[in-house]
Amino acid sequence: MGMVELEGVTKSYGKNRVLEEISLSAEKNEFLVVLGASGEGKSTILNIISGVVRPDKGRVIIDGEVVDDSGKTYIPPEKRDIGYVFQNYALYPHMTAFDNIAFPLRMRKLPENEVKKRVLEVAEMLRISHVLDHKPSQLSGGQQQRVAVARAIVKEPKLLLMDEPFSNIDPALRASVRWELKVLVKKVGITTIMATHDQEEAMSLADRVALLRKGRFIQYDAPEKIYEHPVNAYVAEFIGGMNVLPLNDRLAGIIQEQLGVKVSTGEKLFGFRPEHTAISDTRGIPVRVLGGEFRGEKWVYVVDLGLDRPAKIFSQSRIQADTTIRILPRRLYFFGEDESTTRIEEIV
Ligand SMILES: Nc1ncnc2c1ncn2[C@@H]1O[C@H](COP(=O)(O)OP(=O)(O)OP(=O)(O)O)[C@@H](O)[C@H]1O
Numbered sequence: 001m002g003m004v005e006l007e008g009v010t011k012s013y014g015k016n017r018v019l020e021e022i023s024l025s026a027e028k029n030e031f032l033v034v035l036g037a038s039g040e041g042k043s044t045i046l047n048i049i050s051g052v053v054r055p056d057k058g059r060v061i062i063d064g065e066v067v068d069d070s071g072k073t074y075i076p077p078e079k080r081d082i083g084y085v086f087q088n089y090a091l092y093p094h095m096t097a098f099d100n101i102a103f104p105l106r107m108r109k110l111p112e113n114e115v116k117k118r119v120l121e122v123a124e125m126l127r128i129s130h131v132l133d134h135k136p137s138q139l140s141g142g143q144q145q146r147v148a149v150a151r152a153i154v155k156e157p158k159l160l161l162m163d164e165p166f167s168n169i170d171p172a173l174r175a176s177v178r179w180e181l182k183v184l185v186k187k188v189g190i191t192t193i194m195a196t197h198d199q200e201e202a203m204s205l206a207d208r209v210a211l212l213r214k215g216r217f218i219q220y221d222a223p224e225k226i227y228e229h230p231v232n233a234y235v236a237e238f239i240g241g242m243n244v245l246p247l248n249d250r251l252a253g254i255i256q257e258q259l260g261v262k263v264s265t266g267e268k269l270f271g272f273r274p275e276h277t278a279i280s281d282t283r284g285i286p287v288r289v290l291g292g293e294f295r296g297e298k299w300v301y302v303v304d305l306g307l308d309r310p311a312k313i314f315s316q317s318r319i320q321a322d323t324t325i326r327i328l329p330r331r332l333y334f335f336g337e338d339e340s341t342t343r344i345e346e347i348v
Contacts, residue, residue, distance in 0.1 A: 001064055003028045003191040004049060004159060009058035009070075011044055018044050020215035021058070026191055026208075031182065034195045035202040036212030042195035043087075045212070046161045049193065050084055051077035063158050083152030083190075085162040089144050091136040091151075097123075097143075098132040101150045108155065122150045125184065141168045142177055149181065153188060160185065162194040166201060178204060199239050203227070211235060233339040236271050242333065243311035244271040251285075251305065258283050259332065261345045266336055272329035274300070274312040279319070284326030287311070291321050303327065 002025035011019040018041040026032040034042050047053035060068040067075040091100050105115045123129045126146040166174050182205050185192045202209045203223040210220045219231045230236035233244045247270045252263035287303035299315045336342045
């Protein structure tokens with residue numbers, strides 16, 4: 001049994017069905033990311049786990065204890081031993097960083113010398129010792145986030161929940177703050193569930209990603225597995241930006257002739273990743289180069305395959321716009337009528 005289990009959780013707000021029989025299991029010390037577009041219900045999931053919101057149906061189990069069975073059993077948030085980092089951090093504005101972090105310990109009536117010891121320890125770990133006498137308004141976004149994380153973990157909870165914890169941090173700093181946070185939660189050894197809409201953030205942090213869409217988890221797996229084996233065209237595009245394109249008779253013919261892969265009837269879409277595409281002089285799918293952008297380590301080109309939408313490819317060298325080239329994807333994905341993945345073909 002995992003540290004956190006959701007079993008068949010359903011939640012509606014009025015007529016708006018937000019969660020539909022979702023189940024989830026996070027192992028002890030796992031870093032789980034709930035990924036979904038805005039409004040898909042990520043915060044609702046965290047709120048159900050923390051106990052702020054109750055499910056209509058299903059059960060919530062933390063460390064083997066049923067904390068909500070959507071009936072009589074309901075353990076309130078303050079008794080669930082959870083640390084919560086809110087999207088806007090929700091620091092108490094009139095308190096110093098020290099007092100913010102100390103707050104959950106003082107609520108538990110710990111002796112003041114113990115409070116001080118623990119606050120100083122966690123502040124050092126998060127490198128905010130020098131700003132402990134500052135009020136939130138005197139802190140940078142990154143420092144505020146660290147105070148919020150410190151406040152959430154200072155009582156050594158069983159579980160850490162974080163709702164979009166990087167959204168208020170300068171994009172240039174996000175990658176390093178993200179990395180620090182991952183190192184920290186692994187060092188402390190705490191089961192973490194984080195909500196985000198940012199697939200790159202999810203991929204870089206998660207042991208496993210639970211991808212939420214239309215009230216359900218459509219894929220729940222390690223980031224590499226989702227990247228390599230997306231269950232459908234939506235996941236393929238959302239995770240890592242695969243080119244997903246309609247498969248007409250002309251393209252099916254080119255794929256068979258040039259890449260040696262026979263297309264089956266019923267396969268309606270095909271896909272390939274920009275980073276899996278080589279440019280070939282001898283064979284491949286002919287495309288017209290519409291334009292490109294220099295990104296330092298590579299060029300990103302938009303190319304036209306004669307379909308209703310263009311594709312992206314990466315290249316190490318400059319290609320003239322308006323020329324026709326041949327592209328050779330290393331791996332091709334095929335999707336059926338309902339857009340689920342039918343097969344993956346390695347091109348040799
Ligand atoms: N208290 C509430 N009353 C009514 N509707 C709500 C309530 N809380 C959330 N909702 C609705 O439930 C849906 C899911 O909201 P939720 O905040 O869980 O999504 P989210 O994925 O976290 O989105 P975001 O990333 O924008 O915060 C939305 O349609 C939202 O309007």
